[in-house]
Amino acid sequence: MAIKVIKVGEDILGANEEKARTNKQQLDKNRVFTINIMSSPGAGKTSVILSTINRLKDKVKIAVIEGDVASSVDAEKVSKLGIPVVQINTAGGCHLDANMVESAFKNLPLDETDLLFIENVGNLICPNAFSLGEDRRIMISSLPEGDDKPHKYPAMFADTDVILLNKTDLQPYLDFSFDDFKKTVTNLNSDVTIFPVSCKTGEGMEAWFSWLEGEVESKKGQAA
Amino acid sequence: MAIKVIKVGEDILGANEEKARTNKQQLDKNRVFTINIMSSPGAGKTSVILSTINRLKDKVKIAVIEGDVASSVDAEKVSKLGIPVVQINTAGGCHLDANMVESAFKNLPLDETDLLFIENVGNLICPNAFSLGEDRRIMISSLPEGDDKPHKYPAMFADTDVILLNKTDLQPYLDFSFDDFKKTVTNLNSDVTIFPVSCKTGEGMEAWFSWLEGEVESKKGQAA
Numbered sequence: 001m002a003i004k005v006i007k008v009g010e011d012i013l014g015a016n017e018e019k020a021r022t023n024k025q026q027l028d029k030n031r032v033f034t035i036n037i038m039s040s041p042g043a044g045k046t047s048v049i050l051s052t053i054n055r056l057k058d059k060v061k062i063a064v065i066e067g068d069v070a071s072s073v074d075a076e077k078v079s080k081l082g083i084p085v086v087q088i089n090t091a092g093g094c095h096l097d098a099n100m101v102e103s104a105f106k107n108l109p110l111d112e113t114d115l116l117f118i119e120n121v122g123n124l125i126c127p128n129a130f131s132l133g134e135d136r137r138i139m140i141s142s143l144p145e146g147d148d149k150p151h152k153y154p155a156m157f158a159d160t161d162v163i164l165l166n167k168t169d170l171q172p173y174l175d176f177s178f179d180d181f182k183k184t185v186t187n188l189n190s191d192v193t194i195f196p197v198s199c200k201t202g203e204g205m206e207a208w209f210s211w212l213e214g215e216v217e218s219k220k221g222q223a224a
Numbered sequence: 225m226a227i228k229v230i231k232v233g234e235d236i237l238g239a240n241e242e243k244a245r246t247n248k249q250q251l252d253k254n255r256v257f258t259i260n261i262m263s264s265p266g267a268g269k270t271s272v273i274l275s276t277i278n279r280l281k282d283k284v285k286i287a288v289i290e291g292d293v294a295s296s297v298d299a300e301k302v303s304k305l306g307i308p309v310v311q312i313n314t315a316g317g318c319h320l321d322a323n324m325v326e327s328a329f330k331n332l333p334l335d336e337t338d339l340l341f342i343e344n345v346g347n348l349i350c351p352n353a354f355s356l357g358e359d360r361r362i363m364i365s366s367l368p369e370g371d372d373k374p375h376k377y378p379a380m381f382a383d384t385d386v387i388l389l390n391k392t393d394l395q396p397y398l399d400f401s402f403d404d405f406k407k408t409v410t411n412l413n414s415d416v417t418i419f420p421v422s423c424k425t426g427e428g429m430e431a432w433f434s435w436l437e438g439e440v441e442s443k444k445g446q447a448a
Binding site: 040041042068069070071073074092093094121122123124125126129142144145146148149151152153154155167169170173174 | 264265266292293294295297298316317318345346347348349350353366368369370372373375376377378379391393394397398
């Protein structure tokens with residue numbers, strides 16, 4: 001049976017870009033290495049942030065911006081670790097934007113921060129279209145979501161620097177092909193680095209910590 | 225440490241409602257029971273649709289509208305079962321709207337359809353704000369996403385008639401509390417019906433099929 005495909009145009013406006021540039025200048029001036037973390041709901045953004053804080057907090061000064069449609073449950077978890085955190089509630093908005101992030105800067109000690117995590121809203125559609133001023137984009141994709149997600153949400157996978165492929169501990173119970181996933185992703189994005197990890201068991205996490213620590217050190221060494 | 229919360233206002237416009245009403249009239253005239261299926265990416269929307277088609281297609285005349293940001297992989301799976309299907313690609317749009325669904329009607333045999341599935345874009349944020357003309361809203365939530373999702377995406381959970389709680393086969397390997405999930409959901413939405421299911425093993429699916437068949441029969445019996 002023939003399939004009818006209807007294409008619906010929708011403009012994603014770029015008015016956000018100028019504000020993202022001024023955010024980046026402010027972060028560069030303070031030599032804050034900043035990552036914008038994006039994923040589906042429940043892929044493990046907050047778990048990765050908490051685990052990374054626990055591993056690196058004695059060596060690296062960390063701050064966090066939490067983006068959610070509603071609630072501050074994630075920010076409360078971060079705050080319990082003694083880390084400066086701002087919660088942004090988007091009140092129905094699908095993504096963070098550069099203005100929201102700038103508002104959060106006023107409540108964070110940027111001059112005493114080496115590493116800033118920005119946890120975006122759980123959404124695989126539009127967060128990549130809004131730069132926040134970050135150095136790197138990190139996607140978390142999890143095995144239970146299926147190996148076909150890069151086919152269905154290509155813009156997000158095309159537009160990230162690193163993918164943490166999380167929940168590898170569930171592999172024996174799922175039909176997930178690492179080869180298919182990797183092939184689709186590298187067709188969209190030949191430069192991407194993929195770290196297979198289980199945030200729950202810790203498997204693979206050291207490679208991620210090392211990469212991140214290297215990037216933080218590199219930014220600290222840059223001329224402002 | 226005190227947490228600073230910034231609230232960002234965003235209007236979700238209701239200009240869609242009038243078109244949804246005319247869609248509903250067209251569906252009612254043809255006595256098509258229509259469900260709008262919403263979930264995170266990878267929760268199991270397409271698997272539930274395929275499984276339901278296989279179970280009911282000898283008794284019920286089914287048609288499908290597939291909504292995706294990109295690709296027509298889901299529509300191809302439906303089409304292989306000999307079911308009329310239209311793929312809508314939203315080109316970056318986060319949700320289906322009533323205009324898109326009306327465009328699809330022109331390519332579907334509504335007068336020979338008893339049950340219409342509309343698979344929305346995989347997103348837990350805004351799809352609920354856009355009525356499509358459906359009779360019922362169905363959410364699919366899956367165990368690996370975590371039992372805290374109703375806290376974080378309350379509008380979606382508050383605004384659905386039925387929840388299929390999918391991937392129950394993974395329960396032994398996850399920290400998911402049915403009680404916590406159910407308690408949060410019923411606080412948001414006291415009328416919701418929850419079906420725990422595993423689309424993969426078939427566990428719990430008969431209750432869903434029975435509910436759905438009852439609704440289809442009820443609509444067929446209504447005066448147009």
